[in-house]
Amino acid sequence: MCxxxxxxxxxxVGGTSILKEIAELLPHENFVYLADSQNAPYGVRSPAExxxxxxxxxxxxxxxxxxxxVVACNTATTNAISYLRSHYQLPFIGxxxxxxxxxxxxxxxxxxxxxxxxxxxxxxxxxxSETFASGIxxxxxxxxxxxxxxEGGWTSDDGFVEELxxxxxxxxxxxxxxxxxxxxxxxxxxxQLKKLLPAHVKIIDSGRAVAKQTQHVLKENHLENPSxxxxxxxxxxxxxxxxxxxxxxxxxxxxSVNRKNF
Ligand code: DGL
Numbered sequence: 001m002c003x004x005x006x007x008x009x010x011x012x013v014g015g016t017s018i019l020k021e022i023a024e025l026l027p028h029e030n031f032v033y034l035a036d037s038q039n040a041p042y043g044v045r046s047p048a049e050x051x052x053x054x055x056x057x058x059x060x061x062x063x064x065x066x067x068x069x070v071v072a073c074n075t076a077t078t079n080a081i082s083y084l085r086s087h088y089q090l091p092f093i094g095x096x097x098x099x100x101x102x103x104x105x106x107x108x109x110x111x112x113x114x115x116x117x118x119x120x121x122x123x124x125x126x127x128x129s130e131t132f133a134s135g136i137x138x139x140x141x142x143x144x145x146x147x148x149x150x151e152g153g154w155t156s157d158d159g160f161v162e163e164l165x166x167x168x169x170x171x172x173x174x175x176x177x178x179x180x181x182x183x184x185x186x187x188x189x190x191x192q193l194k195k196l197l198p199a200h201v202k203i204i205d206s207g208r209a210v211a212k213q214t215q216h217v218l219k220e221n222h223l224e225n226p227s228x229x230x231x232x233x234x235x236x237x238x239x240x241x242x243x244x245x246x247x248x249x250x251x252x253x254x255x256s257v258n259r260k261n262f
Contacts (some may be wrong), residue, residue: 001067001223002067002223002224002225002226003030003225003227004030004065004066004067005029005030005031005032005064005065005066005067005232005234006022006026006029006030006031006032006066006067006068006069006070006214006218007031007032007033007034007061007064007066007068007069007070008022008031008032008033008034008069008070008071008072009033009034009035009036009054009057009058009061009069009070009071009072009073009076010033010034010035010036010072010073010076010184011036011037011039011040011041011042011043011053011073011075011076011147012035012036012037012040012041012147012150012151012185013035013037013150013151013185013237013241013244013245013248014072014073014147014150014183014184014185014186014187014188015033015035015070015072015073015184016033016035016072016235016245016248016249017184017185017187017188017205017207018070018072018095018184018206018207018210018211019031019033019072019233019235019249019252020207020249020251020252021207021208021210021211022070022210022211022214023231023233023252024211025211025212025214025215026211026214026215026218026231027230027231027253028225028226028227028228028229028230028231029218029224029225029231030225030231030232030233030234031231031232031233031234032061032064032066032234032235032236033072033233033234033235033236034057034060034061034236034262035235035236035237035238035241035245036053036056036057036238036262037151037237037238037239037241038238038239039053040147040148040151041075041116041147041148041151042073042075042076042116042118043075043115043116043117043118043119043147043183044116044117044118045118047079047080047118047122050075050076050079050080050118051079051080051083053076054071054076054079054080054081054083054084055080055083055084055087056262057076057262058084058088060262062088062090066090067090067223068090068091068092068093068214068217068218068221068223069084069088069090069091069092069093070092070093070095070210070214071084071092071093071094071095072095072184072210073095073184074095074096074097074115074116074119074182074183074184074206075116075118075119075122075183077094077095077096077124078096078118078119078122078123078124078125079118079122079124081094081124082124091217091221093210093213093214093217095184095206095210096124096125096128096182096206097113097115097119097125097128097180097181097182097206098180098204098205098206098209099111099113099128099129099132099133099138099180100128100132101204102133102178102179102180102204103132103133103136103138104132105178105202106136106176106177106178107177108175108176108177109135109136109137110136110137110139110174110175110176110177111133111136111137111138111139111176111177111178111179111180112138112139112140112141112168112170112171112174112176112178112179112180112201113138113139113140113141113179113180113182114141114143114146114168114171114179114180114181114182114183114186115140115141115142115143115180115181115182115183116142116143116147116182116183117142119182119183120140120142120182125182137174139170139171139174139176141167141168141170141171143167143183143186144163144167145160145163146164146183146185146186146189147183147185149189150185150186150188150189151185151241153244153247155188155189155192156192160192161192161195161196164189164192164193164196165196168193168196168197171197171201172197172198176201177200177201177202178201178202178203178204179193179197179201179202179203179204180204180205181203181204181205181206184205184207186205187205187207188248190203230253230254231254232254232256233252233253233254233255233256234255234256234257234258235249235255235256235257235258236258236259236260236262237257237258237259237260238259238260238261238262239259240259242257242258242259245257
């Protein structure tokens with residue numbers, strides 16, 4: 001069981017930002033990553049559709065002998081993780097916008113959250129926000145066209161950067177000091193965000209916290225791989241974006257990226 005893979009899934013290539021963090025922290029584990037780019041973006045879909053897609057990905061993960069599943073997608077976590085946890089036996093790790101550290105550390109008590117419509121309108125996000133950000137102004141912006149740009153590889157195009165500038169203006173107007181990236185695709189636009197936001201704004205994502213949580217859950221369930229060799233990292237995508245994925249996540253050892261219908 002211990003050498004079975006940790007399986008991650010996302011609506012596309014974004015969750016590879018989480019895969020990188022986990023593979024770096026747990027280099028002896030084997031990983032499978034399922035990029036459901038064919039159905040991206042999830043963020044504009046109904047909760048019922050997001051649950052159905054999450055079930056499809058989970059069934060494939062189980063057929064690949066997952067020992068745990070990381071839902072490397074805020075939108076799928078906030079809409080589907082309670083369904084998955086109540087219908088399947090194995091442990092699930094979810095990812096949610098890192099509101100808690102931003103709220104705790106904000107000096108001006110104003111933080112921004114950039115996420116998908118599906119995440120920002122979910123019950124789980126509302127609860128997390130109420131629990132960890134009471135007394136803090138949370139400026140929420142639905143990121144439009146960002147997932148598509150990361151999927152398509154045009155995040156450096158002038159047209160996209162212009163559009164992004166307009167979208168994040170509320171963060172500048174409200175003078176936030178922390179920006180929470182509530183979508184796993186968004187770490188791939190950090191260079192653009194840094195150029196557009198005032199220098200004092202700190203940008204945070206949930207990658208490191210999810211990697212640590214994965215390590216903790218493996219330990220707790222006695223599922224750590226005892227191997228001393230570097231593990232394998234296999235990515236499967238259901239559209240023709242193998243080259244794009246390889247460019248996005250250069251530097252991971254023992255990596256293979258292949259197309260598969262699912
Ligand atoms: N990467 C995803 C997230 O973290 C999904 C974005 C989308 O497909 O809309 O929310």
